[in-house]
Amino acid sequence: MTHTQKRIVVNNVVMVLSALSALVGMGFLFWILGVLVLNGIDALNWAIFVNEGAPPGYEESGLKHAMIGQLYIVGVATFFGVPLGILAGTYLSEYGQKAKLAEIIRDISDIMMSAPSIVIGAFVYAIIVAPMGHFSGWAGSVALTIIMLPIILRTTDDMLNLVPSTLREAAFALGAPKYKVIIQIVYRGAKAGILTGVLLGVARVAGETAPLLFTSFNDNFLNTDMMEPMASLTVTMYNYATSPYEDWQKLGWAAAFILSMFILGLNIIGRIFLLKKRGK
Amino acid sequence: MATIVDIFEEKALEVKDFEFTYAGADAPSIKKLDMPIAKNSITALIGPSGCGKTTLLRSFNRIHDLYPGNKYAGEILFKGENILLPKQDLINLRIQIGMIFQKPTAFPMSIFDNVAYGMRLQGIKNKTELQDRVEKALKDAAIFEEVKDRLKQDANGLSGGQQQRLCIARAIAVEPEVLLFDEPTSALDPISTAGIEELVVELKNRVSIIIVTHNMQQAARVSDYTGFMYLGELVELGRTEEMFVTPREKLTEEYITGKFG
Secondary structure, three states: OOHHHHHHHHHHHHHHHHHHHHHHHHHHHHHHHHHHHHHHHHHOOHHHHHOOOOOOOOOOOOOHHHHHHHHHHHHHHHHHHHHHHHHHHHHHHHHHOOOHHHHHHHHHHHHHHHOOHHHHHHHHHHHHHHHHOOOOHHHHHHHHHHHHHHHHHHHHHHHHHHOOHHHHHHHHHOOOOHHHHHHHHHHHHHHHHHHHHHHHHHHHHHOOOHHHHOOOOOOOOOOOOOOOOOOOHHHHHHHHHOOOOHHHHHHHHHHHHHHHHHHHHHHHHHHHHHHHHHHO | OOEEOOOOOOEEEEEEEEEEEOOOOOOOOEEEEEEEEEOOOEEEEEOOOOOOHHHHHHHHOOHHHHOOOOEEEEEEEEOOEEOOOOOOOHHHHHHHEEEEOOOOOOOOOEHHHHHHHHHHHOOOOOHHHHHHHHHHHHHHOOOHHHHHHHOOOEHHHOOHHHHHHHHHHHHHHOOOOEEEEEOOOOOOOHHHHHHHHHHHHHHOOOOEEEEEOOOHHHHHHHOOEEEEEEOOEEEEEEEHHHHOOOOOOHHHHHHHOOOOO
């Protein structure tokens, strides 16, 4: 065998192996989605959206309480996490750059991004739930904000860094003050990327269960008072799916399906923005 | 000492005993440089890579100040004032001394908003005034005919040459007194280059121009004065038509005849 023939063989072997690995990964993904869709759609009906939780065996039980609770907890976390994350990312990229403080913040947020979310749940339990004496929606939102923050902060930092420095220089050269350069030129140039980071950050926390078990806990009925324990789709799903009652298990599938579609939707929208940005 | 030709015009800028040191560097990148810049003329800066010509150009609007730690010494006089003093208002300085960059820097907004950007910074809100001045700037930059029907469209849809002329329109819209060009055609094709060169020559009636270029033919084609820099020093400043024919310094001669660079 000549050298060239050998290279062609090696090339083909590697190609087949990597394609197989990709297929295995994709296979599991579609398996999960398939099972989820089959069971989820089967469990879906209109009653789920209008009824609150009920004891097992009741006809009129639903997930309204969990969906609304989820929106409250994630909504509040987004409300605080997004501006904080974007502003912190702006500091890193536009003001901190290579300053020591900026480097430390980058390192810490990278560590936080890979920290197990249950640890953050336990932390919030210690600083909010324990002193208050009870679980609350607020505590859940705080935990999710903490998880969301490093994701948004780092994507903002990265996306702002992608804006060419000549664009900033050109704005400064026209006599623009720094804050106007950031708001009018840099943000505008990084718009799609920042939005993607926000969507991915929200999608990430929307699927969290562990930190909520420690913080917002659960409620089988509709509650919109953030000071009280609050239902969420994830914790409800966990409770219903692990219960011995068949109708509750079905609701668990429905919750899993609704949540997955919501997160999948956010992710797809996020990718579309990113693709559009690259396409330019 | 550099050989500097007598300049009979009024001076737009005067560099005196100027030194520039980049943040963290031990030695200055520009050393004890003296150089007059004639008003309403085009002065080209030539020299091999790393000779400090762009560094000098970027000192005139103090764009170096965006990056911490850079140090200036000596004087650059503009309207009788030393612009290197800490009290210098940089926003005001940059309104009067505009800059065009190597790569076109169209902002991510419409063509109209790009040109209006500098005027809006100065607080001009009157719609008709903005419209008139944007149109005039685009005409002066010889791009109006090409873009008049799509002023509301994203400026990034324009070609490189068009974007560069848009940047020139944006710079002249605020009516600066000096325009700095940092290799404005190095990213452009020959036809766009010819267009920009023609435009630069037309502009000198209204502004004083300093242009950094890698291309000696370009310096010879457009400029009235040429400064040859080498290793952070000005070797020779002469009238362009004389300097390319009979350089007074041996180093200049070697550079323009292609012996190094």
